[in-house]
Amino acid sequence: MPEKPKLRSHQWFDDITDPSATALYIERYLTFGLTQEELQGDKPIIGIAQTGSDLSPCNRPHVELAKRVREGIRDAGGVALEFPIHPIQETGKRPTASLDRNLAYLSLVEVLYGYPLDGVVLTIGCDKTTPACLMAAATVDIPAIAFSGGPMLNGWYKGQRTGAGTIIWEARKLLATGEIDYKGFIELVASGSPSAGYCNTMGTATTMNSLAEALGMSLPGQAAIPAPHKERAAMAYLTGKRIVEMVHEDMKPSDILTKKAFENAIVVNSAIGGSSNAPIHINAIATHIGVELDVMDWERVGLDVPLLVNLQPAGEYLGEDFHHAGGVPAVVAELIKHELIHEDAITANGRTIGENCRDAEILAPEVIRTFDTALKKSAGFKVMHGNLFDAAVMKLSVISPEFRERYLSNPDDPDAFEGRAIVFDGPEDYHHKIDDPSLEIDASCILFIRGTGPIGYPGAAEVVNMRAPDYLIRKGIRELPCVGDGRQSGTSGTPSILNASPEAAAGGGLALLKTGDRVRIDLNKGRADILVSEEELEARREALDDAGGYHYPQSQTPWQEMQRSCVDQLSRGMVLKPAVKYKKIARTF
Ligand code: FES
Numbered sequence: 001m002p003e004k005p006k007l008r009s010h011q012w013f014d015d016i017t018d019p020s021a022t023a024l025y026i027e028r029y030l031t032f033g034l035t036q037e038e039l040q041g042d043k044p045i046i047g048i049a050q051t052g053s054d055l056s057p058c059n060r061p062h063v064e065l066a067k068r069v070r071e072g073i074r075d076a077g078g079v080a081l082e083f084p085i086h087p088i089q090e091t092g093k094r095p096t097a098s099l100d101r102n103l104a105y106l107s108l109v110e111v112l113y114g115y116p117l118d119g120v121v122l123t124i125g126c127d128k129t130t131p132a133c134l135m136a137a138a139t140v141d142i143p144a145i146a147f148s149g150g151p152m153l154n155g156w157y158k159g160q161r162t163g164a165g166t167i168i169w170e171a172r173k174l175l176a177t178g179e180i181d182y183k184g185f186i187e188l189v190a191s192g193s194p195s196a197g198y199c200n201t202m203g204t205a206t207t208m209n210s211l212a213e214a215l216g217m218s219l220p221g222q223a224a225i226p227a228p229h230k231e232r233a234a235m236a237y238l239t240g241k242r243i244v245e246m247v248h249e250d251m252k253p254s255d256i257l258t259k260k261a262f263e264n265a266i267v268v269n270s271a272i273g274g275s276s277n278a279p280i281h282i283n284a285i286a287t288h289i290g291v292e293l294d295v296m297d298w299e300r301v302g303l304d305v306p307l308l309v310n311l312q313p314a315g316e317y318l319g320e321d322f323h324h325a326g327g328v329p330a331v332v333a334e335l336i337k338h339e340l341i342h343e344d345a346i347t348a349n350g351r352t353i354g355e356n357c358r359d360a361e362i363l364a365p366e367v368i369r370t371f372d373t374a375l376k377k378s379a380g381f382k383v384m385h386g387n388l389f390d391a392a393v394m395k396l397s398v399i400s401p402e403f404r405e406r407y408l409s410n411p412d413d414p415d416a417f418e419g420r421a422i423v424f425d426g427p428e429d430y431h432h433k434i435d436d437p438s439l440e441i442d443a444s445c446i447l448f449i450r451g452t453g454p455i456g457y458p459g460a461a462e463v464v465n466m467r468a469p470d471y472l473i474r475k476g477i478r479e480l481p482c483v484g485d486g487r488q489s490g491t492s493g494t495p496s497i498l499n500a501s502p503e504a505a506a507g508g509g510l511a512l513l514k515t516g517d518r519v520r521i522d523l524n525k526g527r528a529d530i531l532v533s534e535e536e537l538e539a540r541r542e543a544l545d546d547a548g549g550y551h552y553p554q555s556q557t558p559w560q561e562m563q564r565s566c567v568d569q570l571s572r573g574m575v576l577k578p579a580v581k582y583k584k585i586a587r588t589f
C-alpha cells in the first residue's frame with residue numbers, strides 16, 4: 001500500500017486519534033453534499049478566497065470566475081471551498097480603503113490558519129486586495145497562488161482613450177476652467193471605466209497585479225488579461241489546477257517570496273511605471289514572509305531602471321493595449337536582456353521566471369518599449385530625507401523642465417530647488433482652503449499636507465496629490481509640487497514627495513513646518529529641508545510638545561483606534577507591529 005499523503009486538512013477531517021473532534025469538524029461540510037470520501041481521502045482541500053462582491057465592483061468578476069477556478073481544482077483532484085474576504089473597494093470605503101488592508105489581512109490570516117485548508121487561491125484585483133491577500137499568505141505560509149480578476153477594457157471619450165482614475169485629474173481641471181459642467185464631468189469620469197474589472201491604468205491595481213506576477217505568486221502572463229476576455233476564464237481554470245499540484249509539491253509562499261523575487265518586483269515596478277503605493281505594499285509582504293527589504297532597496301535596485309510601459313498616467317495607453325503588447329512577460333524578457341532580473345527565482349508554476357519569460361516577445365512596440373526606445377531613463381523612486389522626515393519617496397521622472405525652471409534656487413546647481421511652503425492639516429483643511437486667495441498661492445509655492453499618515457488619518461490618506469487653486473489653473477499653472485506624510489493615488493502624475501515617515505502624528509519634522517517657510521529640495525543629495533535655524537526648529541519642537549504633540553481627529557470606529565495603536569510607518573510597509581513576529585504559522589500547527 002502506498003503511504004497516504006499527509007494533508008494539513010486531515011488534522012480536522014481525518015484524525016483517527018480524536019474521532020469526536022473529527023466528526024464535529026466534518027459533519028457540517030457534509031450538509032451541502034460533499035462526501036466523506038472527498039473530505040477524508042487524498043484530495044487537497046483548496047480555499048478560494050473571494051474578494052469580489054457587490055460592494056467590491058473592481059473584484060466582482062471573481063464571483064463568476066471562481067466557478068472556473070473550482071472546475072480546475074476539481075479536475076486536478078482537489079475539493080474547493082469558497083469563502084468571502086472582508087471587502088476592500090478603493091473607491092467605496094470611507095475614510096479610505098487602505099484602512100482595511102490590515103483588517104482584511106488579519107481576518108484572512110485567521111481563516112487560513114484556523115480552517116481545514118491545504119492551499120488557497122487568492123482572488124486579487126482592486127488596489128489593497130492584492131497586498132492584503134499576499135501578506136496573509138506570507139504569514140500563514142500554506143501553498144497559495146494569486147489570480148487576478150483582470151483590468152477593465154479601455155475607456156473612450158470622443159475618440160480618445162480615457163483611463164479609470166487618471167481621467168478624473170484631467171476632468172477636474174476642465175471643470176475648474178468651465179469647459180465642462182458637473183453632468184459632463186461625471187460623464188467624462190465614467191467613460192474611463194467602461195466594463196467590469198479593475199482600473200485599466202497603471203494605478204495601484206495594475207501595478208500590484210503585475211508585481212504579484214513578477215514575484216512569482218501567479219501563473220505567468222495572467223496579470224494583464226482584461227476581465228471580460230475569454231483567456232481570463234481559461235486562466236482561472238489553469239490556476240485552479242495548478243494550486244492542487246502545488247499542494248502535492250508542498251510549494252509554499254516562502255519558497256517563492258525570496259529576496260531575489262522582491263528585487264525582481266522592484267525592477268519590474270520601475271519598468272512598468274508602477275504606483276508609489278507599491279513600496280508600501282511590497283515591503284509589507286516582505287516583512288511578513290521575513291525577507292529584509294527596506295525603502296532604500298527601492299532606490300538601490302529600482303531607481304535607474306528605465307520606463308518601458310507606455311500606460312497612463314505616465315504614458316498614453318491602457319490595460320487592453322498592455323495585454324495585446326505582451327503584458328508582464330514581455331517586459332520581463334526585455335529586462336532579462338539587460339541582466340536586471342534574477343532569472344533563477346522560482347514561480348508558482350514550478351519553473352523559474354527566466355524559463356517563463358525569456359522568450360516572450362514585445363508585440364506592440366509603441367506600448368512596451370525596449371531600452372533603446374524607453375520613455376524615461378530612471379523611472380524608479382528616489383528616497384528623500386532631511387529635517388522634514390527620515391524617508392519619503394519621489395519619482396524623479398515626473399519632474400518636468402517647467403518645474404525645474406520655476407523652482408531652481410541656484411543656476412549652478414540644477415538639482416536644488418526652493419519654494420514657499422503652504423501647509424494643510426489633513427484633507428478637510430486642504431479642500432477648505434486651497435482656493436482661498438488670502439493664502440497667496442503662486443507658481444513658486446510647494447503644497448504640504450500632514451496629518452495624513454497611518455496614525456494621523458487612519459490607514460494613510462491618498463491625498464498628497466493636491467491640485468493647484470482654480471485661479472492658478474485658469475492662468476495655466478496646472479500643477480504645483482506636493483509633499484506629505486500620506487499616500488498618492490497611483491493614477492496621479494503630479495511631482496510629489498510622499499509616504500513621508502515618520503508622519504507628523506508620530507513626531508516627524510513635518511509637524512514643525514509653517515506656511516511661508518522656505519523649503520529646499522536637493523535631488524542630488526536626496527534631501528528635503530525646512531530652511532530655518534536649528535534654534536528655531538528646537539523652539540517649535542518644544543512648543544509642539546507643550547501643546548501635547550501634533551493633533552489629529554479622533555477615531556470614528558473601533559478598528560481605527562486599534563490600528564492607530566499599533567501600526568508602523570509607511571516606509572516600513574504600514575504593517576501592524578504585533579503581527580510581524582508571527583511567521584509561517586501553519587507549519588507549527
Ligand atoms: Fe478598484 Fe482602481 S478603484 S482598481
Ligand code: MG
Nearest residue numbers: 127204489490
Ligand atoms: Mg488608489
